[in-house]
Amino acid sequence: MMNFSRYNIVKMQKEARSLPAKIRSLVFVFLLRVFVVFLAMCVIIGSYSAFGGYLGIISKSPDIEGVFESNKDFEKYSTFLFYSNGEKMEKELSSAGANRIKADIRTIPEGVRNCFVAMEDERFYEHSGIDVRGIFRAAYSVFKERSLDYGASTITQQLLKNLVFKGGKESSPIDKIIRKVQEQYLAVQLEYRLDKDTILEYYLNTINLGNGAYGIEKAAQVYFGKSASELTISEAAVLAPIAWSPTLANPLKDQDKNSRRRKDCLKNLYENGFCTEEEYLIALADSEDVYLRIQEQNQTKLDSTNTYNSYFVDALINQVIADLKTAGYSSNEAYDMLYSGGLQIYTTQDQEIQAIVDSYFTNEANFPAVGKGSYYQLSERYALSLVSTSGIAAHYHLKDFINYFKDYKDTRKIYYHERGKGNTGISSYTLDKDDLEDKLDEFIEAMKQAFRTAHPGEEFNVQESRSISLQPQCAMVIINPATGEVVAQYGGRGEKVGNRVLDRASGTYRQAGSTFKVVASFLPALDAAGFTLASTFDDSYYIYPGTVNTTVDNWYSDEFRGLQPIREGIYNSLNIVAVRCIEKVGPRTSVDYLQKLGFKHIVTDNNKTNDYNYSIALGGLTTGCSVLEMTGAYSAIANQGVYVEPRYYTYVLDHDGKLLLNNDMHYTQVMKTSTAYLLTSAMIDTTTIGTGTKCRFQSLNIPVAGKTGTAHDNVDLWFVGFTPYYCAAIWSGYDDNLPQTDNNYYRVMWRNVMEDVHKIKGCEPKQFVRPSSIVSATVCTKCGKLAVPGVCDKTPDGSCMRTEIFAKGTVPYETCTCHEKVTMCKDSGCRATEYCPNTEERVYLIKVETELAKEHGGTKDTKYIMTPEEDKECPLHTEAPTPTPSPSPDPTVTPPEP
Numbered sequence: 001m002m003n004f005s006r007y008n009i010v011k012m013q014k015e016a017r018s019l020p021a022k023i024r025s026l027v028f029v030f031l032l033r034v035f036v037v038f039l040a041m042c043v044i045i046g047s048y049s050a051f052g053g054y055l056g057i058i059s060k061s062p063d064i065e066g067v068f069e070s071n072k073d074f075e076k077y078s079t080f081l082f083y084s085n086g087e088k089m090e091k092e093l094s095s096a097g098a099n100r101i102k103a104d105i106r107t108i109p110e111g112v113r114n115c116f117v118a119m120e121d122e123r124f125y126e127h128s129g130i131d132v133r134g135i136f137r138a139a140y141s142v143f144k145e146r147s148l149d150y151g152a153s154t155i156t157q158q159l160l161k162n163l164v165f166k167g168g169k170e171s172s173p174i175d176k177i178i179r180k181v182q183e184q185y186l187a188v189q190l191e192y193r194l195d196k197d198t199i200l201e202y203y204l205n206t207i208n209l210g211n212g213a214y215g216i217e218k219a220a221q222v223y224f225g226k227s228a229s230e231l232t233i234s235e236a237a238v239l240a241p242i243a244w245s246p247t248l249a250n251p252l253k254d255q256d257k258n259s260r261r262r263k264d265c266l267k268n269l270y271e272n273g274f275c276t277e278e279e280y281l282i283a284l285a286d287s288e289d290v291y292l293r294i295q296e297q298n299q300t301k302l303d304s305t306n307t308y309n310s311y312f313v314d315a316l317i318n319q320v321i322a323d324l325k326t327a328g329y330s331s332n333e334a335y336d337m338l339y340s341g342g343l344q345i346y347t348t349q350d351q352e353i354q355a356i357v358d359s360y361f362t363n364e365a366n367f368p369a370v371g372k373g374s375y376y377q378l379s380e381r382y383a384l385s386l387v388s389t390s391g392i393a394a395h396y397h398l399k400d401f402i403n404y405f406k407d408y409k410d411t412r413k414i415y416y417h418e419r420g421k422g423n424t425g426i427s428s429y430t431l432d433k434d435d436l437e438d439k440l441d442e443f444i445e446a447m448k449q450a451f452r453t454a455h456p457g458e459e460f461n462v463q464e465s466r467s468i469s470l471q472p473q474c475a476m477v478i479i480n481p482a483t484g485e486v487v488a489q490y491g492g493r494g495e496k497v498g499n500r501v502l503d504r505a506s507g508t509y510r511q512a513g514s515t516f517k518v519v520a521s522f523l524p525a526l527d528a529a530g531f532t533l534a535s536t537f538d539d540s541y542y543i544y545p546g547t548v549n550t551t552v553d554n555w556y557s558d559e560f561r562g563l564q565p566i567r568e569g570i571y572n573s574l575n576i577v578a579v580r581c582i583e584k585v586g587p588r589t590s591v592d593y594l595q596k597l598g599f600k601h602i603v604t605d606n607n608k609t610n611d612y613n614y615s616i617a618l619g620g621l622t623t624g625c626s627v628l629e630m631t632g633a634y635s636a637i638a639n640q641g642v643y644v645e646p647r648y649y650t651y652v653l654d655h656d657g658k659l660l661l662n663n664d665m666h667y668t669q670v671m672k673t674s675t676a677y678l679l680t681s682a683m684i685d686t687t688t689i690g691t692g693t694k695c696r697f698q699s700l701n702i703p704v705a706g707k708t709g710t711a712h713d714n715v716d717l718w719f720v721g722f723t724p725y726y727c728a729a730i731w732s733g734y735d736d737n738l739p740q741t742d743n744n745y746y747r748v749m750w751r752n753v754m755e756d757v758h759k760i761k762g763c764e765p766k767q768f769v770r771p772s773s774i775v776s777a778t779v780c781t782k783c784g785k786l787a788v789p790g791v792c793d794k795t796p797d798g799s800c801m802r803t804e805i806f807a808k809g810t811v812p813y814e815t816c817t818c819h820e821k822v823t824m825c826k827d828s829g830c831r832a833t834e835y836c837p838n839t840e841e842r843v844y845l846i847k848v849e850t851e852l853a854k855e856h857g858g859t860k861d862t863k864y865i866m867t868p869e870e871d872k873e874c875p876l877h878t879e880a881p882t883p884t885p886s887p888s889p890d891p892t893v894t895p896p897e898p
């Protein structure tokens with residue numbers, strides 16, 4: 001029954017009015033439920049896929065089976081190097097961890113171990129591989145600081161990072177996250193397998209503690225000269241921060257930073273109950289002393305160890321790796337053996353000689369002064385990169401830098417020199433290095449600003465590769481010609497700034513210039529083409545056959561010297577003589593010799609631009625040659641014609657002391673002993689009367705034979721020379737092929753270095769050995785045939801007769817055919833007749849000069865050649881003079897009557 005009471009009616013009315021509200025609320029509840037279900041599904045699906053992703057990531061974790069089962073990873077050893085006298089070099093070759101020495105955890109004092117625990121992972125003994133509290137703290141810092149470089153890695157994780165993840169140097173943030181996930185997963189796994197002490201032992205034996213010290217035992221030795229078992233807490237607290245950053249907290253490089261971290265370490269140690277208050281105070285009291293002990297220990301070692309490889313060692317590494325590959329090892333195996341195989345390499349480097357070379361090359365006073373031939377050059381490989389954490393990148397190069405300052409340059413606000421000469425590349429030079437550095441800094445700031453404007457809110461990293469070097473550059477190699485041993489090498493001016501950097505001694509190929517005259521032209525001429533030092537070629541106007549006007553120019557421009565013997569061609573460096581000579585010899589013969597002499601980049605491919613050209617006589621090469629090759633080739637001349645392949649080591653022993661590589665001498669008799677001696681003889685003249693007098697020794701009575709070399713406008717400058725003891729080549733040039741203004745400094749340096757070398761090695765005065773196959777004969781210098789006394793020595797220019805040396809069997813048998821002694825009439829200047837009353841004897845040169853030569857001013861010979869006018873019979877005295885008429889008969893005298 002319906003209750004129509006007022007109350008009910010009001011109630012019903014209310015209910016009726018609120019019906020839509022009710023429906024609304026029902027809809028709301030329904031939607032809420034749907035949303036919750038949806039959310040739950042999302043969470044479930046999301047979790048599943050996240051979990052799937054997680055499973056995917058951890059299923060791809062590296063296998064740690066085996067890594068921690070054996071001592072495999074400890075069996076890595078540095079390679080030791082020895083000088084030629086058997087003395088061990090300070091420099092060792094080692095990859096990360098190769099020179100570690102294992103320390104047993106039981107011998108490492110507890111306080112020492114705990115320093116590392118306190119510094120890196122204070123809950124190490126409590127967690128099970130990952131530190132949850134640490135992760136939350138790190139996660140917070142990620143949100144707050146938007147940085148992915150959160151710490152919170154436990155010692156277990158760090159161990160995995162070092163041993164399994166190769167140090168964790170991922171470039172992308174995704175890879176980094178993946179590695180972190182795998183690392184955490186494996187950390188838990190590892191904690192199941194190994195106990196805490198074993199994990200800590202692995203960790204302490206493998207961490208990088210800076211200065212080449214991997215592992216605590218090696219570090220104890222490097223920094224304190226003692227074993228890890230003897231370390232104090234104070235000392236361990238110096239080492240623990242290095243594990244955080246081997247470079248930033250390195251006590252040898254930044255004592256202040258290390259010291260601050262050391263105090264944090266000690267504080268943590270004490271506050272976590274890892275040491276007593278007394279131990280803490282003792283360690284604090286040692287805060288200054290501990291660094292003094294490190295300095296003392298490293299006083300002598302700092303200079304020599306853990307600096308960059310020398311140029312010699314770089315070249316040595318290349319040779320050993322190449323030889324290991326030849327012996328059948330793969331590239332990777334060869335590198336592994338070299339850097340962690342514990343090899344012993346017996347090098348050819350002479351410590352004393354290298355020290356002399358180093359001292360000259362690192363002393364700027366030996367090079368052209370800045371502003372007087374030298375410039376600072378910003379490397380063409382300059383690079384600046386701005387890379388944001390989200391992967392946006394901007395890259396800049398040298399041209400961008402130069403463009404940025406274009407206006408400054410135009411208004412001379414920046415002191416710049418663009419010394420390009422037909423150079424398409426951009427070259428930047430300055431006399432003011434500080435200014436250049438400031439401008440670079442300014443450039444970087446401007447680019448950063450531009451980046452911020454273009455990408456607001458992006459965090460980014462700045463990477464710059466800035467290399468400023470002094471130019472011209474210079475390189476030198478010294479070889480013992482008898483053994484082919486490279487005793488010293490320097491690959492660049494000034495201090496070396498990295499490993500495997502540009503090596504201008506054995507790793508770059510330059511134009512050889514006139515040094516090639518000897519090896520490409522005159523050597524084959526003497527050795528294989530029947531020429532002698534006396535053979536002459538005409539220094540007269542010359543264009544390369546087949547060209548319209550490609551001339552060969554001499555370094556002296558005012559004259560042509562006429563007929564010149566090969567000897568002069570060598571010591572006076574005569575270009576046209578060398579080219580006319582190779583024309584006779586043939587470039588193919590020349591190339592054969594060059595290859596036998598060790599020039600490996602001569603191009604002989606017929607389908608390409610090759611080196612079968614006459615210009616090879618002047619060192620015009622397609623690719624070029626290295627200072628090492630040049631020294632090796634001239635060493636063959638110094639070594640009586642025997643070429644010995646240059647070598648940087650004699651043998652290599654493996655870790656067990658067994659012979660791994662035997663680098664015996666590889667030698668070939670490239671030329672006759674006599675040829676070598678003939679060339680040597682002419683090249684002694686270079687330093688006594690020729691183009692290389694600056695290279696003659698000043699205080700030692702030891703002859704220097706050598707050859708100067710200049711290529712195109714002083715782009716490449718050389719001197720290569722030898723004594724009865726050593727052979728050395730020096731090169732000077734701009735890295736980017738600009739002409740040089742100082743063409744003397746390197747010759748002076750060659751002499752000073754070599755003179756010091758001979759002094760320090762106690763070389764006695766000694767002459768080159770003259771082989772018994774050498775004979776001498778007196779020849780005419782204009783035709784190279786036997787001189788005719790009274791003719792060849794009576795030429796108007798003095799004498800064309802001299803004694804020359806020959807290989808037995810090559811002495812000319814003909815007598816001079818180029819000189820003619822003629823009786824001339826002094827009155828007419830023509831050939832005298834029998835009737836000429838005033839005559840003189842004159843010696844003329846018999847030579848035909850071409851029209852082309854005559855058009856270009858003839859030669860110095862021209863005036864000694866009989867002119868057509870002179871070559872006539874005297875027109876004045878053509879017949880017997882009319883006898884003087886007898887005095888007329890005296891008319892007063894009556895002739896006798898018949």
Ligand SMILES: [Zn+2]
Nearest residue numbers: 780792816819
């Ligand atoms: Zn003559």
Ligand SMILES: [Zn+2]
Nearest residue numbers: 825836874877
């Ligand atoms: Zn006459």
